[in-house]
Amino acid sequence: MTSEQKTDPVFQDINADETVTEIESLCMRCYKQGVTRLLLTKIPFFREVVLSSFCCEHCHHVDSGIQSASQHQERGVKYVLQVRNSKDMNRQVVKSEVATFEIPLLEFQQPPSRKGEVINLEGMMQNVVRDLEMFQEERRKQDATTAEKLDEFLVKFKRLISLEEAPFEIILNDPSGNSFIENPDAPKPDPNLQVTRYVRSKEQNQSLGYMADDDSIEPEDEAEVEKDEDEEVNFKNEVLTFPTNCPNCSVPCETNMKLIDIPYFKETVIMATTCEACGFRDNEVKGGTGFGDNGKKIKLRLTDPSDLSRDVLKSDTCDLNIPELELEVLSGSSGGRFTTLEGLFTQIIELFEKKMPFLTGDSANQDTKTKMKVLIDKLKKASKGELMNIHVILDDPTGNSYLQNYYAPDDDPEMEVTEYERSEEQNDHLGINDMNTENYQST
Incomplete structure (x- = not known):
């Protein structure tokens, strides 16, 4: 790629001169036309995001959100936090739009939402209360029994926010791996926070838009795959190159891959990525022989x-x-x-x-x-x-x-x-x- 062909990064660092995209969209309060503003940017020390802000000039309803624009991680992540005091309620939380939020004590689960959040735990729980209280007056007129049960649930939920029922457990489960709960004791291990990274299930991969294993190859492609398998390639003597997107600026670039033998160890795959648009460089290694017995x-x-x-x-x-x-x-x-x-x-x-x-x-x-x-x-x-x-x-x-x-x-x-x-x-x-x-x- 020559210097004349360089492309500006899709997501640029936050600055006052960034272009904001404005789109007319429907207000969900009064059902009249409002304006949504979108900003594609990079949050320092974090990753690429899409910031959105909605405003309706008719009913003055406002809303904002954040969506992750970075790639999905190789594994999903599950955070289990024991909330004991106000310090835990002040923990910073990054909740992506595909993450679920659970409180087992109340048998409560918030499914993946239309937008992500960067907020502390107390604010995230208050947003849940706000969403549940929405249209509660109309609900009392149409279904008084359901509204009464919801009122009882909200009382219990607010007692958790005020720590009257502490300790209690919350679970943040994100199959994309892009959510996060702060460890205030870092770099020491957090005794109240358990972090588990797991292999996604077939259903979770499908929900993220990945193809299922049995749908990945079309019949007409099978002959080509068999042909490629018959060709002998000496991976130890060749450097393989394949196209990818830069993890830093999302501009198309190339990744080089090489299989090497480490003396007194085993075969290993080394991958190196260099982006000519932003200068980003990275390398990563993978085991070339699977998991060991021990x-x-x-x-x-x-x-x-x-x-x-x-x-x-x-x-x-x-x-x-x-x-x-x-x-x-x-x-x-x-x-x-x-x-x-x-x-x-x-x-x-x-x-x-x-x-x-x-x-x-x-x-x-x-x-x-x-x-x-x-x-x-x-x-x-x-x-x-x-x-x-x-x-x-x-x-x-x-x-x-x-x-x-x-x-x-x-x-x-x-x-x-x-x-x-x-x-x-x-x-x-x-x-x-x-x-x-x-x-x-x-x-």
């Missing part, structure tokens, strides 16, 4: 700055832990990486500084910013070799992560490698329990 835990003590040059393959299912810094990076937070220890530290620093809006952005409180600054300063010292005698722990239930052993094939005195049997919960998280291997033949 999980693997690697523990390394840093004793010399030369340890920072060790090669690291961190899969997207691997947890990273540095106990001395009270740092834990869960699987799915940073994707797969093939780099050095120094590069891994640098990538975590970049993750905190540029991609965590509720930890270092304008919405973060001062206490959180102070804690994150201390942690980032320690990580920068570690990446420069100024902080030794700390332990780096990689815990990968698939066994697809790797840390270079300087003494290979002998044991490394500063490295401890442990293989373990996966738990039932880990197998369920990886989707292994749902795999159907009947009539499966290996070639």
Whole structure:
């Protein structure tokens, strides 16, 4: 792609000169014509969004919303939060338009809505009350019994908002993986918040617009697929290129893919994306041989700055832990990486500084910013070799992560490698329990 062919990003950073699109649309209050304003932009430290604002000059009804315009994540995400005090009610929440919101105590479930929200938990629950109270007067005239039951439910719901019935549990389930609940104790683990990333079901994939497995290939395409399978391709000696969209600006670009063999480990797929429009660069690794029979835990003590040059393959299912810094990076937070220890530290620093809006952005409180600054300063010292005698722990239930052993094939005195049997919960998280291997033949 030449410089003359460069295209402006579809979603640009927020600025005062951005163009707003205005569309006439129907007001749902008075059923007259109002105006909807749309803005395609990028929220700093977050992702691409479509902001909408509606105003009716007849009845003065106003409304606003936010819709995610970024790609769906590889896995869905489920947040289970124990709400105990006002601190929990002040947590920032990103709820996408395909997420469901549940309160098991009241047997309440809010299905996917027409718009997403970026709001705190208290505000999100108050919006539920506002929506349920809408047209309640008309409902009392038409169906008094239903209106009375709804009034009783609203009393219970408001008692939860005021924390009179605390503690209680809320569940935010998003098959697209684009929702989020803030951890106010970050970077430490949150004792009240459980985060689970899961493999989407067939029904969830269909609801997001993905094709079902049995609908993906048309009959006339089968002959072409069989023809391609007969052609011998040496993937280890070739770099494959395929078109994609830039994760940063959504402009079409290319991704390169290469299969490599890591000594004393296994085959791995490395993918690299470069966008000429915005300069974005990214790389990711995937295991090329499936899941291992056992999980693997690697523990390394840093004793010399030369340890920072060790090669690291961190899969997207691997947890990273540095106990001395009270740092834990869960699987799915940073994707797969093939780099050095120094590069891994640098990538975590970049993750905190540029991609965590509720930890270092304008919405973060001062206490959180102070804690994150201390942690980032320690990580920068570690990446420069100024902080030794700390332990780096990689815990990968698939066994697809790797840390270079300087003494290979002998044991490394500063490295401890442990293989373990996966738990039932880990197998369920990886989707292994749902795999159907009947009539499966290996070639």
